[in-house]
Amino acid sequence: MQIQENYSLKNYNTFGIDAKARYFVEISSVAALHAILQLDRGYPAKFVLSGGSNMLLTGDLDALVLFINIKGIEIVSETDEYVRLKVMAGENWHEMVQWTLEQNYGGLENMSLIPGNTGTAPIQNIGAYGVELKDRFVQCEAMAIASQEIRSFNKEDCQFGYRDSYFKNAGKGKYIITSVTLQLTKKGHVLNTSYGAIETELKTARVEPPTIQAISRAVIAIRKSKLPDPKVLGNSGSFFKNPVINKEAFKIFNSTHPEAPFYKVSEQTYKIPAGWLIEQCGFKGKRYGDAGVHTKQALVLVNYGNATGAEILALAKHIIDAVATKFDIAIQPEVNIIGN
Numbered sequence: 001m002q003i004q005e006n007y008s009l010k011n012y013n014t015f016g017i018d019a020k021a022r023y024f025v026e027i028s029s030v031a032a033l034h035a036i037l038q039l040d041r042g043y044p045a046k047f048v049l050s051g052g053s054n055m056l057l058t059g060d061l062d063a064l065v066l067f068i069n070i071k072g073i074e075i076v077s078e079t080d081e082y083v084r085l086k087v088m089a090g091e092n093w094h095e096m097v098q099w100t101l102e103q104n105y106g107g108l109e110n111m112s113l114i115p116g117n118t119g120t121a122p123i124q125n126i127g128a129y130g131v132e133l134k135d136r137f138v139q140c141e142a143m144a145i146a147s148q149e150i151r152s153f154n155k156e157d158c159q160f161g162y163r164d165s166y167f168k169n170a171g172k173g174k175y176i177i178t179s180v181t182l183q184l185t186k187k188g189h190v191l192n193t194s195y196g197a198i199e200t201e202l203k204t205a206r207v208e209p210p211t212i213q214a215i216s217r218a219v220i221a222i223r224k225s226k227l228p229d230p231k232v233l234g235n236s237g238s239f240f241k242n243p244v245i246n247k248e249a250f251k252i253f254n255s256t257h258p259e260a261p262f263y264k265v266s267e268q269t270y271k272i273p274a275g276w277l278i279e280q281c282g283f284k285g286k287r288y289g290d291a292g293v294h295t296k297q298a299l300v301l302v303n304y305g306n307a308t309g310a311e312i313l314a315l316a317k318h319i320i321d322a323v324a325t326k327f328d329i330a331i332q333p334e335v336n337i338i339g340n
Contacts, residue, residue, distance in 0.1 A: 013052035016234030021065035053116035058309035058339040089119025106189030109216040130195030134160040142175035234303030275299040
């Protein structure tokens with residue numbers, strides 16, 4: 001392990017923000033993580049970095065940045081119907097999903113092309129097209145930053161919610177996830193094609209009957225049509241959560257905006273697409289210097305080259321205020337704001 005100083009994080013965050021870490025070290029094993037956490041040589045606070053796909057850096061980090069790059073996929077148990085995989089935190093999520101599909105393991109196909117690494121998946125309870133991590137989750141292992149002890153967290157321990165978990169709340173800053181165990185199907189795959197445009201994409205591709213691999217290809221095609229490649233245009237995917245409102249608020253909203261799309265979450269709650277709300281406020285495709293809103297998907301904020309994190313955050317706050325004024329609905333960032 002080599003600790004480097006004043007290290008640029010431009011290539012370690014998908015927004016491409018050129019913030020610097022006061023200190024930076026790459027961690028490639030659980031043993032190395034244990035060793036670095038035991039260091040006490042006057043370093044500033046430790047900051048954990050993985051795929052860099054769900055954060056916005058608003059300034060330099062006066063921290064020892066730990067880049068978690070621990071690799072490996074292991075079958076821990078299996079039956080004729082199911083397989084349990086232990087995936088190390090540094091594995092790229094999409095590459096891991098594609099590997100499972102090559103083995104004909106079902107369950108993650110709807111979450112194809114989600115950016116980032118596997119270790120951050122439980123923090124956000126990532127999800128797409130009707131499937132969330134919690135639906136396939138068995139447990140994760142995490143190292144306590146203070147004691148360097150490894151603890152296992154089951155689904156109940158993780159307190160999963162919509163893009164939420166224990167690790168974003170009471171456990172924030174206390175643990176570093178080292179591995180995630182998932183349960184996938186080996187046969188009798190349960191296909192989820194009803195969400196979004198998956199069925200339309202499958203019909204266009206003339207796929208009948210659908211397979212888990214075909215669903216993955218459909219999801220990839222849909223996401224590519226809406227979301228820019230971070231390697232080409234800096235972004236962090238969906239910047240905002242879709243707001244969930246109660247039944248009373250929905251009745252008022254629906255009566256004044258009957259054309260608005262929505263999803264019924266429960267008897268008492270409804271989800272409104274944040275992208276639709278933002279587009280109605282006129283932000284889709286707007287550019288403010290090098291900070292902007294994507295031309296194809298209003299949920300996505302982009303860096304056209306040299307935007308600072310502060311400039312993108314200012315745009316996000318402008319959008320939040322506009323949606324609140326026009327619709328009386330509060331939208332919140334899905335992306336973690338670092339440094340503010």
